[in-house]
Amino acid sequence: MDSVARPFDPRLLRQVPSTRRDVLLLGVLGAAVAVAVVTAAVALARALAAAVELRLEPAAITVFLLALTARAALTSGLGVVAARMAATAKATLRADLLAAVGRRGPGWLAGQRAGELATLTGRGLDALDGYFTGYLPQLVLGVTVPIGVLATLAFTDLASAVIVLVTLPLIPIFGILVGWQTRIATERQWRRLRMLGGHFLDMLSGLPTLKAFGRARAQVTAVREMADRHRTATMGTLRIAFLSALVLELVGTISVALVAVPVGLRLLGGGMTLAAAFTVLLLTPEAYAPLRAAGTRFHASMEGLTALDQAFTLLAAADGETSGSGSAGSARTAPRPGVIELQGVTVAYERTTALRDVDLTIRPGERIALVGPSGGGKSTLLNLLLGFTTPTAGRILVDGADLAELDLDGWRRQLGWVPQRAHLFADTLAANIALGAPGTARERVARAARAAALGPVVDALPQGLDTVLGERGHGLSSGERQRLALARAFLRDAPLLLLDEPTARLDAASEQAVVESTLSLVEGRTALLVAHRPALLAAATRVVRIDHGTLNELVTA
Ligand SMILES: Nc1ncnc2c1ncn2[C@@H]1O[C@H](COP(=O)(O)OP(=O)(O)O)[C@@H](O)[C@H]1O
Ligand SMILES: [Mg+2]
Numbered sequence: 130m131d132s133v134a135r136p137f138d139p140r141l142l143r144q145v146p147s148t149r150r151d152v153l154l155l156g157v158l159g160a161a162v163a164v165a166v167v168t169a170a171v172a173l174a175r176a177l178a179a180a181v182e183l184r185l186e187p188a189a190i191t192v193f194l195l196a197l198t199a200r201a202a203l204t205s206g207l208g209v210v211a212a213r214m215a216a217t218a219k220a221t222l223r224a225d226l227l228a229a230v231g232r233r234g235p236g237w238l239a240g241q242r243a244g245e246l247a248t249l250t251g252r253g254l255d256a257l258d259g260y261f262t263g264y265l266p267q268l269v270l271g272v273t274v275p276i277g278v279l280a281t282l283a284f285t286d287l288a289s290a291v292i293v294l295v296t297l298p299l300i301p302i303f304g305i306l307v308g309w310q311t312r313i314a315t316e317r318q319w320r321r322l323r324m325l326g327g328h329f330l331d332m333l334s335g336l337p338t339l340k341a342f343g344r345a346r347a348q349v350t351a352v353r354e355m356a357d358r359h360r361t362a363t364m365g366t367l368r369i370a371f372l373s374a375l376v377l378e379l380v381g382t383i384s385v386a387l388v389a390v391p392v393g394l395r396l397l398g399g400g401m402t403l404a405a406a407f408t409v410l411l412l413t414p415e416a417y418a419p420l421r422a423a424g425t426r427f428h429a430s431m432e433g434l435t436a437l438d439q440a441f442t443l444l445a446a447a448d449g450e451t452s453g454s455g456s457a458g459s460a461r462t463a464p465r466p467g468v469i470e471l472q473g474v475t476v477a478y479e480r481t482t483a484l485r486d487v488d489l490t491i492r493p494g495e496r497i498a499l500v501g502p503s504g505g506g507k508s509t510l511l512n513l514l515l516g517f518t519t520p521t522a523g524r525i526l527v528d529g530a531d532l533a534e535l536d537l538d539g540w541r542r543q544l545g546w547v548p549q550r551a552h553l554f555a556d557t558l559a560a561n562i563a564l565g566a567p568g569t570a571r572e573r574v575a576r577a578a579r580a581a582a583l584g585p586v587v588d589a590l591p592q593g594l595d596t597v598l599g600e601r602g603h604g605l606s607s608g609e610r611q612r613l614a615l616a617r618a619f620l621r622d623a624p625l626l627l628l629d630e631p632t633a634r635l636d637a638a639s640e641q642a643v644v645e646s647t648l649s650l651v652e653g654r655t656a657l658l659v660a661h662r663p664a665l666l667a668a669a670t671r672v673v674r675i676d677h678g679t680l681n682e683l684v685t686a
Contacts, residue, residue, distance in 0.1 A: 138437050177404075311431060475487070505675040
C-alpha cells in the first residue's frame with residue numbers, strides 16, 4: 130500500500146511498455162515548455178522596461194508573442210500525450226486483468242472477490258484519466274519549469290534565486306502533509322466503494338433467492354445505507370481537497386512576496402536595473418505555479434494511483450502462482466495425452482488443504498472413477514488437470530512434460546469437460562451444444578444431441594435445435610441441462626474426459642438417461658469421472674477414493 134504515496138508508480142512502465150516512450154515525450158515537451166516560459170518572461174520584461182522609458186521594442190514584443198504561442202501549443206501537446214497514456218494504460222490493464230482471469234480460471238476467480246474485480250476493471254480504472262491528464266503533466270512541469278526559472282534567476286539576480294530555491298520545497302512539503310490526510314480519506318472511501326460493489330453484485334446474483342425468502346427489501350435498505358455513507362465520505366474528501374488548495378495557494382503567495390519585496394526595495398535604491406526586476410517578478414510566480422497545480426490535483430489523482438496499485442497487485446498475484454514458467458510465448462504445444470502422472474501434488478488454500486501429497490498415474494484408456502465424501506478434493510483434482518488450479522507443491526507430467534510448461538489452450542483442446550453444473554448461455558440449443566466448436570456442421574450437432582439422449586427433448590421443442598434458451602438455461606430441466614453438457618463433450622470428441630458428478634441432483638428417470646449416455650461417451654476414451662452414484666461405477670476400470678485430500682485405490686473385482 131505504501132507505493133500509493135509515490136507520485137508515479139514505476140510498475141506502470143513494466144506492465145504497459147508503450148508508456149515508456151510517452152514518459153520520455155512528456156519530459157521533452159515539459160523541457161520545451163520551460164524554455165518557452167523563460168523566453169516569454171525575459172522578452173516581456175525587456176519590452177516593459179523599454180516602454181517605461183517610452184521606447185518601443187518590436188523585436189522583444191514579437192519574441193514574447195511567439196513564446197506565448199509556443200507555450201500554449203506545447204502545453205496542449207502535453208495534454209494529448211497524457212490522454213493517450215491514460216487510454217493505452219486503461220485498455221492494457223483491462224485486457225491484462227481479463228486475460229489473468231481467463232488464464233487462472235474460475236478457481237482463482239473464486240479466491241478473489243468478483244465484485245471487487247468488477248469495480249476495478251470498470252469504474253476503478255477510469256480514475257486513471259484524472260491521474261494522467263490532470264496530475265502527470267503538472268508533475269512534469271513541476272520539475273522542468275522551476276529548473277528553468279532557477280537557472281535564469283541565477284544569472285539575473287542571485288539573491289532572488291536563493292529565496293526561490295529555499296521556499297520552493299515548502300510547496301511539496303505542505304502538499305505531502307495535506308495529501309497524507311487526503312490519502313487516508315481516499316483509501317477509506319475506495320474500500321467502501323469496493324465493499325458496495327461486492328455487496329451489490331452478490332445481492333444481484335442472489336436476488337431470486339432473496340426474493341424467495343422475503344429478504345429483498347431488507348437488502349435494498351442495506352445498500353441504500355452503504356451508498357449514503359459513501360456520499361458522506363466523498364464530501365469529506367472534497368472538503369480536504371478545498372482546504373489543501375487554500376493552504377498551497379497561501380504558501381505560494383507568501384513565497385512570491387518574499388522575493389518581490391526585496392526586489393522592489395533594491396530597485397528604489399538603484400541596486401537593480403528595471404529589466405532585471407521585471408524578469409524576476411514575472412518569472413518567480415511561474416516557478417511555484419505547476420507545483421501548486423500538481424499539489425491541488427494530487428487528491429484527485431489518488432484514486433487513480435490506488436486503482437493502479439490494486440491492478441498491479443492482482444496481476445502479480447495471478448502471475449506469481451504460475452511463477453513465470455508457463456508464459457504463453459515459450460510454451461510448448463501439448464502432445465496427445467499419453468500417460469498423465471501426478472507426483473506429490475499438494476493443493477493448499479488459505480484455510481484448507483484440498484489435496485495432500487497425491488500420487489496418481491492415469492494411463493491411456495483407463496477410466497478412473499473418483500468417489501468420496503463432499504469436500505474430499507475430487508473437483509480440485511479435475512481443476513488441476515483443467516489448468517484452473519496449479520499445484521502448491523509437486524507436479525503434473527503429461528508424457529513426461531510438466532503441465533505448467535505446456536500451452537494451456539492447446540492442452541485444453543484435448544479435454545472434454547462435463548462440470549457439476551453446466552453453464553448455459555442465452556442462445557440457441559445448437560449454439561450451446563457447439564460452444565467449443567462454433568460453425569460445426571448441423572448434422573454433427575444433431576448427432577451429438579442424439580448421443581447424449583437429447584433427441585426426444587429436441588423433438589419436443591418448438592424450433593428444435595434452433596430454440597433459443599432463456600438466460601441460465603431456462604426451459605431445460607436439470608437432467609436436460611446435464612445431457613446438453615454431455616452433448617458438448619460428444620461433439621468435442623476429446624481423448625481425455627473429465628466428468629464432475631454428471632448425475633448429481635437428477636431424478637431417477639433423468640439419471641438413467643444421463644448414465645446411459647455417459648457410459649457410451651467414455652467408451653474407448655481416457656476418463657476421470659467423479660461418481661456419486663454406483664450406476665456410474667460400471668464404466669470404470671479403476672476406482673479411487675478421495676477423502677480429506679488423500680487418495681486410496683479401491684480394489685475392484
Ligand atoms: N477456490 C477455493 N478456495 C478455497 N478453498 C477451496 C476452493 N476450492 C475448493 N476448496 C476447498 O477444498 C476442499 C476440496 O474441495 P473440492 O475439491 O471441491 O471437493 P469435492 O469436489 O470432493 O466435494 C474443500 O474443503 C473446499 O472447501
Ligand atoms: Mg466437487
